[in-house]
Amino acid sequence: MLSKVFTSRLLTNAARKVMIPKSLQWTVNIQRSVSTLPTSPNTHPVQLINYNIKETQSTATISEYVSRLRPFSAPPAPQPTTSPLTQVQEQFELTSVLRKRRLKMNKHKHKKLRKRTRALRKRLGK
Structure with missing residues (x-):
């Protein structure tokens, strides 16, 4: 045992x-x-499960299968194309980090001001 x-x-x-x-x-x-x-x-x-693997293919069927195989030939690599759409742009418009922060802050201040004036109008309207 x-x-x-x-x-x-x-x-x-x-x-x-x-x-x-x-x-x-x-x-x-x-x-x-x-x-x-x-x-x-x-x-x-x-x-325990005992799996008996039976021989399903004989050597004759294996040799027949191998004889039918063809060698693999890969297709040629694609050639690079040069079209006007794929040309690199020479001019870029970049916004600096400081400009982005300034725009964000101005937007925030404007929203805050709108909220404050709206609240004042509500209070005065009562």
């Missing part, structure tokens, strides 16, 4: 419900531990 130590997490309910002949069952010692202190080990039979 072959014995291995597994954690209880590895043993799922699906693995326990699989029916396998007794000759293929292994005995597994499950060692439960709280922090670093192990407790007494329990023994549970774990049933």
Whole structure:
């Protein structure tokens, strides 16, 4: 009998419900531990699935398949095109960071002023 130590997490309910002949069952010692202190080990039979891989292709069918293969030849790389749409622009309009900040602050001040005058108009209208 072959014995291995597994954690209880590895043993799922699906693995326990699989029916396998007794000759293929292994005995597994499950060692439960709280922090670093192990407790007494329990023994549970774990049933392993034995997959038999049958030979589906003979050497004749493989050689036929290989003989039908063609060597791969990649298509040529595309040539770069030079059209007026892809030419690089020489002039750019850049706004500096300081200008962006100034515009943002002016917008903020204007919104604040509008809000204040609106509130004053409401109070005066009462």
